Amino acid sequence: MKSIAALQAAVTATPSEREPSEAELDAIETESPLILAEVALLDAQIMTIDRTPSELDERRIRRARRRVLAARRNLTNQTAAPGSTLSGGAA
Numbered sequence: 001m002k003s004i005a006a007l008q009a010a011v012t013a014t015p016s017e018r019e020p021s022e023a024e025l026d027a028i029e030t031e032s033p034l035i036l037a038e039v040a041l042l043d044a045q046i047m048t049i050d051r052t053p054s055e056l057d058e059r060r061i062r063r064a065r066r067r068v069l070a071a072r073r074n075l076t077n078q079t080a081a082p083g084s085t086l087s088g089g090a091a
Contacts, residue, residue, distance in 0.1 A: 033071045037064070037068045038068055045061060
């Protein structure tokens with residue numbers, strides 16, 4: 001039977017594996033507006049969990065949903081824009 005210390009090296013990541021790569025950091029930075037918009041929507045929804053939403057709450061949630069949709073649209077357009085051509089549009 002092997003001791004836990006002998007197995008630790010086999011399952012513990014090396015320091016270079018713990019840090020995100022440059023590509024992963026770039027992806028996070030690109031997606032951060034969407035992530036922040038989704039967090040704002042979640043915050044607005046959490047505030048109304050234990051009570052009936054007021055008109056102000058409903059507006060806050062609606063605005064947060066619009067921000068999420070706008071951030072998704074922008075992210076989609078950003079990733080589709082570099083060097084790609086979209087077919088099927090109106091001529």
